[in-house]
Each structure stands twice: as C-alpha cells, then as structure tokens.
Amino acid sequence: MFASDISSSRRRFLKGAGASVCALSIFPKKLRANHTKVSKGEAYSVLVDLTRCIACRACSRVCVKANGLDPADDGSNVSPQHCETLAYNKWSTVNVENVPEPMHKSLAVGVKRQCMHCLEPACVSVCPVGAFSQTEKGPVIYRSQRCIGCRYCMIACPFEIPKFNWHSGFTPVVGKCQFCAQNRLFKGLPPACVEACPTGALKFGSREKLLFEAKVRVKANPKKYIKHIYGENEIGGTSWLYLSGIPFEKLGFKSNLPTSPIPSFTWEVVSRIPIIIAALSGLFGMVAFSLKKHIKDQDDLPKAGAS
Amino acid sequence: MKLLGWIFLIGVVTIFFWAACAVAFGRYTQTVKRLCRYTLRIFWLVSLGVLILRFGKGLGAISAMSDKFPWGVWIGLLQSGVALAAGGFVTAATVHIFHIRRFEVILRPMVLTAFLGYLFVAMTLFVEVGRPQRLWHPLVMWQHTSIMFEVAWCVTLYITVLMIEFSPVIFEHLDMPKVVKAIHYGAIPIVIVGVILSTLHQSSMGSMFLVMPEKIYPLWFSPLLPVFFLISAVAVGLCTAIIESFFSHKLFGRSLEIPLLQSLAAAAQIVLLVYFGLKMVDISMRKEWQSMWTVPWLGVSFGIELFGCVLLPIILFSIPAVRLHVRGLVFTSFLVGGGIILNRINVSWFSLIPYTHTTYFPTWMELCVSLFFVTLTVVAFGLAAHHLPVFPKAGGKIPPQTSSEPNLN
Incomplete structure (x- = not known):
C-alpha cells in the first residue's frame, strides 16, 4: 500500500515537473535585455x-x-x-x-x-x-x-x-x-x-x-x-x-x-536560468526528502520501496 | 604521410572494434588481449607525437579547421561525450531523489562513467581551445550573457560534484568508513546540485547553437534546441547504463540483472517517444519538412538520426524478442548512442556545410587525438573497475568492504 503511495507520488511529481518545465520553456518572455549602452543615433x-x-x-x-x-x-x-x-x-x-x-x-x-x-x-x-x-x-x-x-x-x-x-x-x-x-x-x-x-x-x-x-x-x-x-x-x-x-x-x-x-536569441535562455535553478531545487528537494521519509517509515520491509 | 596516417588510424580502430566484438561474444582470448595492448601502446605514442605537434605549431598544423570552419569534429565529439555522460545524473536522481533503490547496483559505475566522460570533455577542450593555459579565465572573468560561460561553470562544478559522488568508493577502498558515512548523509543535496547542473549543462550544449539561426540548416535549428539536447541526453544516459552493465558483465564477470536492464529500456523508450514527438511537432510547426529534399544528403543524415536511431529503437524496445534478450537490448542501446553522436555531429558540423560553402573534413590527426582520449577514458574505467569497489558483488547490495572479490580478474 505504501509502495503504491510512493510510486503514485513519484508519478505525480514527474507529471508536475514535466508540465512546469514545458511551461517555463514555452511561456513567452516579454523582457528583452537591451545589451547595448550605445545610442543608435550617436554611434x-x-x-x-x-x-x-x-x-x-x-x-x-x-x-x-x-x-x-x-x-x-x-x-x-x-x-x-x-x-x-x-x-x-x-x-x-x-x-x-x-x-x-x-x-x-x-x-x-x-x-x-x-x-x-x-x-x-x-x-x-x-x-x-x-x-x-x-x-x-x-x-x-x-x-x-x-x-x-x-x-x-x-x-x-x-x-x-x-x-x-x-x-x-x-x-x-x-x-x-x-x-x-x-x-x-x-x-x-x-x-x-x-x-x-x-x-x-x-x-x-x-x-x-x-x-x-x-x-x-x-x-x-x-x-x-x-x-x-x-x-x-x-x-x-x-x-x-x-x-x-x-x-x-x-x-x-x-x-x-x-x-x-x-x-536576444540566447538571452531567451540565459534569462531563465535563475528561475530554472530555483524551481528544480525546490521540486527535487521536496520529492527527495518526502520520499525519504516515506521509505524510512517502512524500513522494515527492505524491498517494498522498489516498484 | 596523410595516407599513411589514415591507414594507421583505420587499422587501430579496426583492431579495437574487433576486440570489443570479441568481448561481446565471449571470445576475449589472451591473444586478442595481447594484440590490443600492443596496439594501444603504439597508438598512444603516435598520439603523443600529434599532441606535441599541436602545441608546437598550433591548431592549423594538425586539424582541418580554418577561418571558414572554426569548429570541427572535436566539438561534435565533445558534445557526444557530455551526452553519453548523462547516465550519471539520471541514475543518481533515480536512486537518491526518487529512491528507487534497486538501481543502486548501477549507480557507482554510472557515476564513474559520467566522471570519466567529463574528463574526456575537459581533455578535448584542453587541445581544442587555442590557449589552454587560460582555461580558468571564464571562472574569474564573468560574462553572464555567454552560454559558453555557463558551460564553463557547469563543467567545473559538475566535475567537482561527480568527484564527491564518487569519493565514497575511494574512501571505502582506503577503509575510512566514517568519511563514507558523512558523505552519505549529504547525498541528497549533492545529487540535487548535480542534477541541476546537468540539466543546465546538457541544455546549454544546445543553447550554444541558438546564436546562429541563419547558419544552421533548418532541419536542426530550432528555438527548442536546448530542450532537445536535454531530453536526448537523458535517453542516451539510460542506454549507456544498459551497454555498460553488459560489458562489465562480460569483462568483470558481474551478474547481469535482466529485469533491471528492461526497466532501463522501458524508461529510455518513453523518453525517446517524448523526444520523437517533440521533434515531429517542432519541424511541422516550423514547416521545414521540405528541407529534407533541398539538400538530399543532409535529409538522409537527418532521416538516419531521427527514424533510424530514435523511432527504430522505440519500436525495437517494444518487440518482446528484442526486449527479453540481453543482446537485443544492448544492440538497440548502441543504436540510440550512435544516433545521439550523429545528432551532435549533425548539429555542430554537417548542418553548417551548406551555409559556409566549404567542405570541412577532419584530418586523421584530429580523429587520432579524439580516439586517444577515448582510449584513455576506457583504460581509466578498466583500472578503476579493477582496483576500486565500483561494482557491487553479485547479488545486489553494495558491499561494505572492498576485500574478498573472488571473480575480479
């Protein structure tokens, strides 16, 4: 029972992670960095x-x-x-x-x-x-x-x-x-x-x-x-x-x-890096530690966690 | 000289390939072994000569790269190396983040592979970059808009993370259980950092090419390049795990858990399916299917890469006759690996040819350098597998100590 719990939460995570990564990468970015400090007219x-x-x-x-x-x-x-x-x-x-x-x-x-x-x-x-x-x-x-x-x-x-x-x-x-x-x-x-x-x-x-x-x-x-x-x-x-x-x-x-x-082509990617780092560390951290707790609770059954 | 070089290189490759086949089919006799060793020594001597030439007379002396074609085959192979090393972070995430413990048996070999893969990348960079003595510059001279800057940081940090992930093996060997335990406590954060770095790095390998929208052949250029590079790396990471389990079984007499390989194959199949679907949608959305015909040989290359090495493995993995047999699984995994290498070479080399109007073809010395690093990596893996407790004892759990390994040869 516990095992299925874990695997279903895993599955839920994968779905959520996949969806959020897709959203992060497809969501259009309005901000475009102007890399130049040069005024176009006076150059x-x-x-x-x-x-x-x-x-x-x-x-x-x-x-x-x-x-x-x-x-x-x-x-x-x-x-x-x-x-x-x-x-x-x-x-x-x-x-x-x-x-x-x-x-x-x-x-x-x-x-x-x-x-x-x-x-x-x-x-x-x-x-x-x-x-x-x-x-x-x-x-x-x-x-x-x-x-x-x-x-x-x-x-x-x-x-x-x-x-x-x-x-x-x-x-x-x-x-x-x-x-x-x-x-x-x-x-x-x-x-x-x-x-x-x-x-x-x-x-x-x-x-x-x-x-x-x-x-x-x-x-x-x-x-x-x-x-x-x-x-x-x-x-x-x-x-x-x-x-x-x-x-x-x-x-x-x-x-x-x-x-x-x-x-501007690479800025699309570079500007998303901080948010990707934050999102991934949050998601993975949550999953890793919550699953660890689940598994610790049923430590007596050595192979039940694998499914 | 040129012809001699090519003959030499092809000879060496043939002998190594033959030896690999001999291993795969269980015919790795003493004679083959000895031949392999002698070839290796001669090959290394020649390669060292090539390296001396490179540092003495510059890149132009050994490579076919030119102002018109400044990035050659090394970049493609380097990127393949990064992709093939993806098994490390995929397995680490499976074991330490998703807590699927039965994959723990392949964790150490995969981390070692990733580490050596990245060392291969670092070695290649050392030769490829014009001023290797300044390779530390990106770490000090920040330039945050550059993808290359991101790559430099990710490679450095990830090599460090891989060293930490692999260090328990060494400390076990040195019989320092307390240190091992201490590292084990920090495993989850370390693995998370590793996974994030890999995600960034694998995708930035694709982002690097976003700066040339007009140069790359439209079959390959897509705003989604970073996503493609990441997904395909995950798939090939799973397949390297299969290949490596097989060869370590053959060479070191490790037990082979076919159900484990089958789950790896099933996972790879799903990832490949996602990749294939995205690729289809991408090309259809950009309406670039006609590019298959405008430059026919690129269309063929693309076809082999996508249909032969992605779609075919998806089908093969679902055929019971293939899935139930080790050789079927390994063969299909090789197909996927080859497809990824072809993909990286397509993106970084072939796709630029129509635009630049120059035909770049590597010299034998360029390939010699790459093969030199590949053999170094393979030998390093063999040595580590021989002397360190990389593989668990037959049966499952990682052994607490390194001693008493009877069938280690």
Whole structure:
C-alpha cells in the first residue's frame, strides 16, 4: 500500500515537473535585455558607398600600417583578379566582384569588407571571458589578454569577421577591425581607412547623420542606387552602412540575416536560468526528502520501496 | 604521410572494434588481449607525437579547421561525450531523489562513467581551445550573457560534484568508513546540485547553437534546441547504463540483472517517444519538412538520426524478442548512442556545410587525438573497475568492504 503511495507520488511529481518545465520553456518572455549602452543615433559610423569605390586598396594598405599588422598580403597588389581574404592579421580587404549583367557585359564592383561593428554585437555577448567589448560610442573591440581561443565569436558572428591564428601553439589571437578605436578615434581622428580613401567612398560620422545622408543620396539618384541601406536593420543595425547600385546578395553580402539582434536569441535562455535553478531545487528537494521519509517509515520491509 | 596516417588510424580502430566484438561474444582470448595492448601502446605514442605537434605549431598544423570552419569534429565529439555522460545524473536522481533503490547496483559505475566522460570533455577542450593555459579565465572573468560561460561553470562544478559522488568508493577502498558515512548523509543535496547542473549543462550544449539561426540548416535549428539536447541526453544516459552493465558483465564477470536492464529500456523508450514527438511537432510547426529534399544528403543524415536511431529503437524496445534478450537490448542501446553522436555531429558540423560553402573534413590527426582520449577514458574505467569497489558483488547490495572479490580478474 505504501509502495503504491510512493510510486503514485513519484508519478505525480514527474507529471508536475514535466508540465512546469514545458511551461517555463514555452511561456513567452516579454523582457528583452537591451545589451547595448550605445545610442543608435550617436554611434560612430562609416558610410561605404560602393558606387564610388575604385578598388585601389588604399584602405587595405593603410589599415595594415596604422594597426601594425604584418599580413602575408599587405594590399599592394591592386590587380582586379587578386583576391584578398580577411585574416587575424588582416582586418580590411577590398575585392572586385564581377556581377553578370543581362546585357552580356559584367560589372566590376569593389567591395570593402571589415567588421560591421554591430550595435548589439553577437561576439560581445557570446565571449565567455569578455575579451570583446563595445565602447560607449559603438566600436566593438577585442583584447587578447582575456581570450582563451574558444572561437565561439567566429561561430556566432553573422558576418564571419573574427579570424584566428591557426599557427600558434599557446598564444593564438583572434583578429578583427577595431574601428581604430584606441589609436585614432579617441584622439579625435577618423579611422585610417576613411582618411586614406581618395574617392570619398568612405565617410565617417555619427550613425544618425550618415543614415540621413545615405537616404538623401538614394533619393537624389534613384537610378544609381538600390533602395536598401545594408546595415540599417540587419541583426538590429550595424555601425558600418553600405550603399550600392547592385543588390547586395550579388556582391556576397549575407541577405538572410534576421532583423533582431543575435544576443536576444540566447538571452531567451540565459534569462531563465535563475528561475530554472530555483524551481528544480525546490521540486527535487521536496520529492527527495518526502520520499525519504516515506521509505524510512517502512524500513522494515527492505524491498517494498522498489516498484 | 596523410595516407599513411589514415591507414594507421583505420587499422587501430579496426583492431579495437574487433576486440570489443570479441568481448561481446565471449571470445576475449589472451591473444586478442595481447594484440590490443600492443596496439594501444603504439597508438598512444603516435598520439603523443600529434599532441606535441599541436602545441608546437598550433591548431592549423594538425586539424582541418580554418577561418571558414572554426569548429570541427572535436566539438561534435565533445558534445557526444557530455551526452553519453548523462547516465550519471539520471541514475543518481533515480536512486537518491526518487529512491528507487534497486538501481543502486548501477549507480557507482554510472557515476564513474559520467566522471570519466567529463574528463574526456575537459581533455578535448584542453587541445581544442587555442590557449589552454587560460582555461580558468571564464571562472574569474564573468560574462553572464555567454552560454559558453555557463558551460564553463557547469563543467567545473559538475566535475567537482561527480568527484564527491564518487569519493565514497575511494574512501571505502582506503577503509575510512566514517568519511563514507558523512558523505552519505549529504547525498541528497549533492545529487540535487548535480542534477541541476546537468540539466543546465546538457541544455546549454544546445543553447550554444541558438546564436546562429541563419547558419544552421533548418532541419536542426530550432528555438527548442536546448530542450532537445536535454531530453536526448537523458535517453542516451539510460542506454549507456544498459551497454555498460553488459560489458562489465562480460569483462568483470558481474551478474547481469535482466529485469533491471528492461526497466532501463522501458524508461529510455518513453523518453525517446517524448523526444520523437517533440521533434515531429517542432519541424511541422516550423514547416521545414521540405528541407529534407533541398539538400538530399543532409535529409538522409537527418532521416538516419531521427527514424533510424530514435523511432527504430522505440519500436525495437517494444518487440518482446528484442526486449527479453540481453543482446537485443544492448544492440538497440548502441543504436540510440550512435544516433545521439550523429545528432551532435549533425548539429555542430554537417548542418553548417551548406551555409559556409566549404567542405570541412577532419584530418586523421584530429580523429587520432579524439580516439586517444577515448582510449584513455576506457583504460581509466578498466583500472578503476579493477582496483576500486565500483561494482557491487553479485547479488545486489553494495558491499561494505572492498576485500574478498573472488571473480575480479
């Protein structure tokens, strides 16, 4: 009789626990943490107008110099066929994308790539040691002193920007564009690449102003530009904004990005952890001790508790 | 060199597999044993060489991982290791929280398995992480929004809990009954802490992938990933208990309680059924069934994982011919275990291939490192089972002392 009591209370517990876990996990969460302390309008920003880029790679070269990097490819090869790739010691690249046109000619467009400096960056939120951080004015910077080399940032970054030094045994680092935050922005200078650009394809300013200017440019010249400012809404907005005359997906930009920031996906889970701990310890504690008491009461019957 | 490496690795795996089969079918003769030992020694020497290369020349020298594919096969295997270690917390909860005492006979081996499983994870992390000398950083440099931070804490705390849970065995061996008794009093709180840590950790293994909604193939990406990882881990934990009881019976001559294995199988069946149902509902709700066909080989992989290794075991466990025979139970459990490993590899490796447009395939050295750690774990288990009172004497209750174990070989 007692045995059936115990097993039925066990069963009741399992049902209750299952239901509450389901409720905890399915119940929608209204609170969404705003991870950023950066105001969207005032963030430092760069507008890249791809229609003005002549692929001279001045930005690539000056980036290497300004940040003291020593990549195998320093950007001095300006042939359009040459392909630059981002690496831990190469933070900015320009590649010429050939876009096939319907009229049997192809259009060559220079595309600069570097960290997009998301307003709500995935890398900052996923790094277990806080090696990535976002400064108050938006630039997302990496400090190697904390890095353990887990490469979660590389997996999490929607633009696949952080790169890793695969050839160091104990001291590999991750590398990505720092927005020249420490060596230039804090001194009131624009990023090195912006300063080096001879055609005005890059423009530095506050995000609000640049967004406005981008919209003005698109409106003034609707034939030249497509009606999409890349970075305005992608994963909650980025500090680097792109204008183009050709749809972005044809230039190798990710076109399937969600508009909600990446950190919100895990925050859904992380924010529930305290309540899960509390609920589980309460439930298990109750069951364990109450069943123990039941069993103690019938200690004389050694195998009755097992059913 | 590359070809030689692969031939060597495949040879080693074949010999170990053959030895495992020999054990399973009761043909583990002295010759097999000796061959196994020599292979192991050579294999360990080669693996140590690979490890020296890794720490001398970096990850790029031994692995096929690259900037385009920064997480390789190690992550999948590491996650499988975590899942296979779930038997520890499932059994501990059964015995100490639900007080189903007849499972006490498998408690110690399962806790040992969990402990060694987590050691496997820690060893893999030590090689996988770029700067292993800084593995303690997450414990000091808090970053609470990171799932990886949660994982680091859970692994550390849970290894500690497992050590405490396993320590009575060592104290019994050292003949210190007072300490054993003291730990026994604290058993329930310790087990509860362990269960909570496991719940968090198993599910956070899935939460890790929530940050790449656009990268993971839609068959696998789901907001419910943490729930799936937790449920499947519970199922595979029950199945490892079956497998392990069988092998310890064969190797160490332990008595085999078939009714116990059958209840484990019945529990696993229910958990698998819940998992299967949730998975079905999830994919139907997200309307992603057509993804089975858009990338056919991923569809096949998904089919094997879900229908071959979840649905099939559910059916097999309910067929009397399978359920009543040890080999049937063990075979089905292997199916479930294999399915979980495939699932973890699918999520962390295969599902990323269409997005990244790169084909990552591990080098033989990567697999060599993993197999090295697996063999270390297995050998450690064997040594512990041989020298410590891990298994109860034939008949049931855990023996009070370690002495007089006649059929221990």
